[in-house]
Amino acid sequence: MRRLIKNNVSWIGYIDWELESFHGDDYSIFNGSSQNAYLIEEEKTVLIDTIWTPHRFDYIENLKSEIDLNKIDFVVANHGECDHSGALQALMPELKPGTPIYCTANAVKSIEGQYGKRGWNFKVVKTGDSVEIGNNKKLVFVEMRMLHWPDSMATYMTGDNILFSNDAFGQHFAVEELFNDKADQCLLYKEAMKYFANILNPFAALVSKKLDEIAKLNLDIDIIATSHGAIWRDNPMQIVKKYAEWANAYQENQVTVAYDTMWEGTTKIAHKISEEIARQSPDTVVKVFNIAKSDKNEMMTELFKSKAIAVGSPTVGNSILSSVMGWIEFAKQLKFKNKKAAAFGCYGWSGESVKILQERLKDAGFNVIDENIKSAWTMTPEDEAKIPELVKSLLA
Numbered sequence: 001m002r003r004l005i006k007n008n009v010s011w012i013g014y015i016d017w018e019l020e021s022f023h024g025d026d027y028s029i030f031n032g033s034s035q036n037a038y039l040i041e042e043e044k045t046v047l048i049d050t051i052w053t054p055h056r057f058d059y060i061e062n063l064k065s066e067i068d069l070n071k072i073d074f075v076v077a078n079h080g081e082c083d084h085s086g087a088l089q090a091l092m093p094e095l096k097p098g099t100p101i102y103c104t105a106n107a108v109k110s111i112e113g114q115y116g117k118r119g120w121n122f123k124v125v126k127t128g129d130s131v132e133i134g135n136n137k138k139l140v141f142v143e144m145r146m147l148h149w150p151d152s153m154a155t156y157m158t159g160d161n162i163l164f165s166n167d168a169f170g171q172h173f174a175v176e177e178l179f180n181d182k183a184d185q186c187l188l189y190k191e192a193m194k195y196f197a198n199i200l201n202p203f204a205a206l207v208s209k210k211l212d213e214i215a216k217l218n219l220d221i222d223i224i225a226t227s228h229g230a231i232w233r234d235n236p237m238q239i240v241k242k243y244a245e246w247a248n249a250y251q252e253n254q255v256t257v258a259y260d261t262m263w264e265g266t267t268k269i270a271h272k273i274s275e276e277i278a279r280q281s282p283d284t285v286v287k288v289f290n291i292a293k294s295d296k297n298e299m300m301t302e303l304f305k306s307k308a309i310a311v312g313s314p315t316v317g318n319s320i321l322s323s324v325m326g327w328i329e330f331a332k333q334l335k336f337k338n339k340k341a342a343a344f345g346c347y348g349w350s351g352e353s354v355k356i357l358q359e360r361l362k363d364a365g366f367n368v369i370d371e372n373i374k375s376a377w378t379m380t381p382e383d384e385a386k387i388p389e390l391v392k393s394l395l396a
């Protein structure tokens with residue numbers, strides 16, 4: 001069923017209360033999500049994006065219950081990823097033959113790459129291109145290359161001052177009432193940050209550049225209509241300001257201690273390091289995770305907030321635990337900047353883990369400190385005595 005966004009603009013998407021993961025299982029979802037698509041009914045009738053493939057028939061049935069599909073003049077595909085383009089295959093044959101799809105050149109590639117060449121009437125647009133929709137309103141397109149796909153773009157509707165931002169400013173978060181002022185504010189920001197840290201942070205430099213570019217366009221923005229989660233209508237620029245902060249090597253006064261363990265020797269070191277951080281710097285937030293037992297996306301959000309991390313693994317098979325190896329590789333993908341890191345771990349005989357952790361953390365872009373804790377079998381009083389120096393260096 002359509003929900004009114006403003007004047008002749010409606011939401012016609014899918015709120016998914018049951019979704020537990022995204023991008024396969026690479027992104028955890030604990031508070032539902034939504035695929036937001038929109039219907040504009042000015043002199044022209046326009047669809048902004050569609051929804052994910054599994055819900056394509058709900059989407060089309062919803063549309064049919066609201067409008068005659070023959071009235072649709074064109075579709076805007078802001079992004080080719082299948083959570084927004086997944087209903088096109090079923091939808092396009094229901095529309096008038098030759099109904100245009102406005103999108104970027106890269107979106108033609110991604111859409112045809114996924115669904116094959118179907119003879120759809122793509123209208124390729126670039127930043128600044130626009131199309132009239134009647135009633136003195138138009139849609140202006142803004143390429144959002146690599147935010148987060150090469151094909152991404154946003155669409156700005158003049159007159160109603162709505163920015164259809166697609167993935168940017170979104171959250172995997174189900175909000176029945178749709179709007180940010182109706183959402184649980186803690187969860188809203190938690191999910192918006194998780195989305196940024198886990199999806200957009202690799203492109204943080206481009207986010208900063210794009211925000212500057214959008215600012216120069218001097219658009220009046222009354223609503224940011226995202227493609228996931230809450231739609232920002234109450235002070236929509238609040239999330240733009242947050243993105244500007246988050247995109248600039250963001251950190252809070254927080255340190256994260258993350259480890260995995262075989263027989264709890266490395267756990268003991270982790271706990272001692274955590275205690276020492278709290279002792280030396282009571283204002284610093286300390287987060288402690290067993291990597292194998294914690295959600296990786298939630299951990300990465302905490303990493304995103306941290307100014308420093310301490311990472312531990314025992315030595316196993318002349319290396320480190322696979323859980324920790326994979327975790328560091330994921331952190332590398334997210335391209336965190338300006339964060340210190342320390343390594344620690346127990347060993348029984350060969351003892352390579354600390355050296356490997358340091359190498360991997362450096363390779364992942366962390367500023368690795370020399371101080372480390374490498375304990376034979378279990379932490380000795382001598383090892384423990386080195387922890388204050390390690391923490392001092394980590395906090396400096």
Ligand code: FEO
Nearest residue numbers: 079081083167227
């Ligand atoms: Fe929500 Fe990049 O898809």
